[in-house]
Amino acid sequence: MPNKPHAVDSTFHALADPTRCAVVRALSQGNATVSDLARPFDMALPSFTQHLGVLENAGLIVSWREGRSRVCALNAGALRDAEDWMATARREWEARMDRFETHIHKMKKESSDD
């Protein structure tokens, strides 16, 4: 099948979980430490850091050490790539629907002109 995506399916996999979606939303408000990000979740820290690992492997976030903390930041470029993939599929579908509508309209007009 043509158009097999390479990176976007790992982006979608990373976002296929409400905790990870919530982390992306939180990081859209600015960088945060792992402990700050983990605080709202009723989850053991190792499980939470596994979620961060999935996001980082997919390139959606980056992280680095600052003193005794680990700081996370969003990589908005990965979001844009996945958005672009979806927008392309959607626009192709919309263009096809437009052509179909034009065709129907023309057929109806020809039928009424007879």
Next chain:
Amino acid sequence: MPNKPHAVDSTFHALADPTRCAVVRALSQGNATVSDLARPFDMALPSFTQHLGVLENAGLIVSWREGRSRVCALNAGALRDAEDWMATARREWEARMDRFETHIHKMKKESSDD
């Protein structure tokens, strides 16, 4: 955590697989029967229809019987919802980066004015 998405994580789950992504791309070119969609894949039909089931449960595709065939169509609205979710997160991040850049610029200017 605020902003927990409801439907979008099931959209992302549905797209977290290269076969399902390829089905979405194929359907963006127009409606297709299950057998036409399955043809390019080296996969048993029951496995392929499971993939279609995941896409249909997530609301990304719809299907109906036409004679002896099942026809599938893309639901572009579900793609748009997921796109909007990502675009919101990305734009908030970009706005924050812009404010940060302005702040740095102002600080540098104040420092050089001293």
